[in-house]
Amino acid sequence: MDTKTLCLGVLTQGDASGYEIKKAFEDGPFGHIQEIGFGSIYPALAQLLREELVTVTQYTQEGRPDKKIYSLTSAGRLLLLDALDEPTEPDKVRSDFLFRMMFAHLLSPSALEVMIDDRMAVLNAAIAGLQQAADDQFAPASETFINGYALAIYRAMADYIEDNRYQLVGASLMPERAVAE
């Protein structure tokens, strides 16, 4: 999925500015799909406009740049549909956390504990946020599905780490304990 298609996708949910598209990828269900920054969004929107896949309406504002609200054209909507028909690429992950866990034996037990605690805090915050979002009865089926999916994964991660962290820390502590006992 390139940035252009991602923007097209958000615009099916209603007209939006570049700023609002960015927010959709931070908070909403799109946040679980992938991240994008302004540096990708604004050039993508400009290109979509050139290709007439979106139109723009400019609202003058005082004290800040004009707000540009983009709308899908029917060509844009069709292009999204085409993109959806293309073969689905495998999910991609990049986990700095797992990389560190791979070298748990090279870390001090305290440094390891801090990393794991930090990770648990992030996961628990995400879980709390998603549980609140789950209460929304008016959300469309796709949003409910994606929020539930993300919640299931975060819970599985948190549960697994909680249940198995001592294996990892244990591998580091074991020699000290053997001496003490």
Next chain:
Amino acid sequence: MDTKTLCLGVLTQGDASGYEIKKAFEDGPFGHIQEIGFGSIYPALAQLLREELVTVTQYTQEGRPDKKIYSLTSAGRLLLLDALDEPTEPDKVRSDFLFRMMFAHLLSPSALEVMIDDRMAVLNAAIAGLQQAADDQFAPASETFINGYALAIYRAMADYIEDNRYQLVGASLMPERAVAE
């Protein structure tokens, strides 16, 4: 994590060629951390060599290019340790599958079913592979931890999709059914 640090990480597990490093990121526990291609590995290895973070031994082979086996230097090992101490970046995901699920209502029920079935097949294959790997009693703690973590996540995904796919397909089918009944 840049490619250089990733290579350094694999080399702590023993000397390896660029080709073998690639394989480690396909099959082994590193496969759950992230993907890398030859086009990233070979230049990274060349640069690590220039910076004297690795050494190389060249084995002449007939009918194929010389095999270059890289080894960590102590400077390389120290640099990895430093990298491990730096703040952990948040995990990054890119899910083409979830993007499609977001637009389930724009897809035909049959196309949706195919996408979900394909996804389940990939997940079930990954789960089967990881269950086999879990039988290895001699694997280090970190590998066991990471394989178990990946297994827990894949199971959570598969279970969630199996339990909730009808919500998504239902949203698409409902109008037809209402007429039929």
Next chain:
DNA sequence: AGGTACATGTAAGCTGTTACATGATTTT
């Protein structure tokens, strides 16, 4: 006969990130 595994490397192109530029209003 064709595909996969082995084995390394370069170059071009595409994508994405980060920093810079600008500045008011609202919240903590």
Next chain:
DNA sequence: AAAATCATGTAACAGCTTACATGTACCT
């Protein structure tokens, strides 16, 4: 008083992917 929110955009840089280049050996 500082930080966050609102709001857009460019330019430079870094990184990654893909294609190209080359060729043997084994398995189906």
